Amino acid sequence: MASVNNNKRAHYFRFLLMGILFGIIITKTEVISWFRIQEMFRLQSFHMYGVIGSAVVVGAIAVFLIKKFGIKSIDGEPIVFRERKFNKGYVIGGLLFGFGWAITGACPGPLYALIGDGVTVISITLLSAIAGTWVYGLLQNKLPH
Amino acid sequence: MEWILHPWPWYIGGPLIGLMVPVLLLLGNRNLGVSSSLRHICAACMPAKIPFFQYEWRKESWSLLFVGGIVIGAYMATGFLSANEPVKVDARLLNELQQYGIINHDKLAPTDIFNWPALLSLKGCLLMIGGGFLVGFGTRYADGCTSGHSIMGLSNLQWPSLVATICFMAGGFIMSNLILPLILKL
Numbered sequence: 192m193a194s195v196n197n198n199k200r201a202h203y204f205r206f207l208l209m210g211i212l213f214g215i216i217i218t219k220t221e222v223i224s225w226f227r228i229q230e231m232f233r234l235q236s237f238h239m240y241g242v243i244g245s246a247v248v249v250g251a252i253a254v255f256l257i258k259k260f261g262i263k264s265i266d267g268e269p270i271v272f273r274e275r276k277f278n279k280g281y282v283i284g285g286l287l288f289g290f291g292w293a294i295t296g297a298c299p300g301p302l303y304a305l306i307g308d309g310v311t312v313i314s315i316t317l318l319s320a321i322a323g324t325w326v327y328g329l330l331q332n333k334l335p336h
Numbered sequence: 337m338e339w340i341l342h343p344w345p346w347y348i349g350g351p352l353i354g355l356m357v358p359v360l361l362l363l364g365n366r367n368l369g370v371s372s373s374l375r376h377i378c379a380a381c382m383p384a385k386i387p388f389f390q391y392e393w394r395k396e397s398w399s400l401l402f403v404g405g406i407v408i409g410a411y412m413a414t415g416f417l418s419a420n421e422p423v424k425v426d427a428r429l430l431n432e433l434q435q436y437g438i439i440n441h442d443k444l445a446p447t448d449i450f451n452w453p454a455l456l457s458l459k460g461c462l463l464m465i466g467g468g469f470l471v472g473f474g475t476r477y478a479d480g481c482t483s484g485h486s487i488m489g490l491s492n493l494q495w496p497s498l499v500a501t502i503c504f505m506a507g508g509f510i511m512s513n514l515i516l517p518l519i520l521k522l
Contacts, residue, residue, distance in 0.1 A: 205363055206398040210405015211412065213356050218413035219340075220349025224444035226425045229433075232505075232512030235426040241346030242353065243486055249354025250491030257361060264365040273367045275479075275489055277496035284477025285485075285500045289507015291470025293516060294463055296445065298482040299475060300370040302468070303403045307410030310445045312452050316468035323472025324374040328388035334477065 202266075214304050223304045225296025232293055278336045291320075341419040357491050366398060367492075369484030370406075371475035373399040436520035449520070459522040478503070 221227050222242055230236035256262070257270055264270055292298050295316055297305060302320060305313040327334075344352075360366050376393045377400070383389035423441045425433075430441070438448045454460030475481040478500050480489060486504065489497020 202364075203398065203401050206366075206401040207405045207408075209356070209360060209363065210402035211409035212359075212405075213353075213402070214406035214409020214411075215413045215417065216344075216349060216352045216356070216409075217406075218410040218444070219344045219417060220346070220353070221343050221423065221444060222349070222353075223410070224423055225446050225450070226423050226429065226441060226444070228508070229512060230426050230429055232508045233429065235429055238346050242350040243482075245347060245350030246354035246487050247490045249351045250357035250487055251493065253355070253358035253361075254491045254493075257358060262362070264361065265363050266365070268365050270361050270365055271367075272492050273488075275494040275496040277499065278479075280477045280479060281496055281500040282503050284474045284479070285503025286474070286507040286510075287470050288474025288478055288481065289504040289509075290511040290515070291467050291472075291474055292482075292504060293508040293511035294467030294519070295471060297471070298370070299374060299471060300403075300406060300481070300483055302471065303370070303406040304410035305445055307407040307412075308414045308444055309411075310443060310447070310450060312450055312455065312464060313445065315455060316464045316471075319465045319468030320472030320475075321374050321377050323469040323474070324371075324476045325378045325382065325384075325386075325389075325472075326469075327473045327476040328375070328378060328386045329384075331388050 213300070214307060217300055218304050218308060223297060223301035223308065228293065228296040280334070280336050283335065291323075340417055342421070343424070353487065354491070357488055364398060367484070368488040369399075369480060370403060371472075371481035371484060372396070373403045374472050375476060376400055432517075433520075436517075438520070457522075459519060462519050462522075474507075 217223050220242055222239065227236065227239055231239035262270065299320065302313060302317045306317065357368050360368050376396050379389040379391060379393035423444055425441050438446045440446065440448050449460065449463055455464060480500060482504065485497040485500040490501065
């Protein structure tokens with residue numbers, strides 16, 4: 192039983208480490224910067240387009256290779272890919288999120304990162320984002336999908 | 337190794353972000369995505385009998401560890417991997433921001449408008465609380481954010497994720513160029 196718990200703990204520790212890695216990368220690449228986001232939406236800098244574009248190219252090659260060679264996870268499980276089914280929420284919600292992204296200069300990842308970066312007031316913005324998610328849950332059945 | 341202290345160019349940071357996709361898949365069998373953590377926090381802290389929050393959030397606790405890691409990682413990047421130089425900002429943008437009283441660009445966020453006292457003003461509320469609300473509501477409605485749709489979804493060639501990404505960008509263009517200037521003038 193103890194070893195099962197240890198395994199579980201090690202398993203969770205991995206996600207913490209991967210989060211730390213992701214946090215360092217997005218902070219050093221400045222994708223969490225309000226200024227970079229404004230430059231992107233004003234077409235004043237190539238930076239964000241370069242970041243997202245090259246990330247997708249690398250990610251797509253990796254996904255292709257994993258699928259082609261049937262590579263399994265480190266725990267020996269077949270990799271599960273999430274398939275997306277379109278609904279109107281992708282458009283309406285997408286536009287609303289785009290508004291919020293341009294206002295705060297942050298998508299959800301950067302909201303967490305900015306708190307670590309020392310902009311403590313963003314914890315209020317994060318709480319508000321949690322509230323926004325909660326209100327979506329409350330209204331879900333009344334919203335067009 | 338000096339370069340590591342300065343902001344990383346897109347051709348370093350972008351591919352590294354892309355590599356997070358296979359890293360999460362191979363080490364954890366999880367699809368990269370951050371916004372679902374907000375839902376798990378709702379489910380854990382205030383489910384309030386709302387069906388959308390009735391599920392075993394504990395099975396998704398990897399997501400909460402991942403975002404906790406993001407906070408720690410950002411803290412480390414700023415505290416130990418930084419030369420503490422001001423953020424380089426395009427001259428045209430700096431010029432425009434000056435007229436709204438946004439001068440300080442020492443930090444990644446403009447602290448002239450994102451600070452605690454500003455929460456008491458209408459402008460600060462719209463930016464920090466209104467903006468955050470739209471991020472949380474919009475990402476859940478769209479079932480994903482920049483990481484889940486624009487990075488993971490596009491890497492997995494999911495066309496609905498492309499539609500979502502185009503809408504993120506369209507919303508951002510509209511807000512940044514047409515509406516945000518009006519808020520910043522308040």
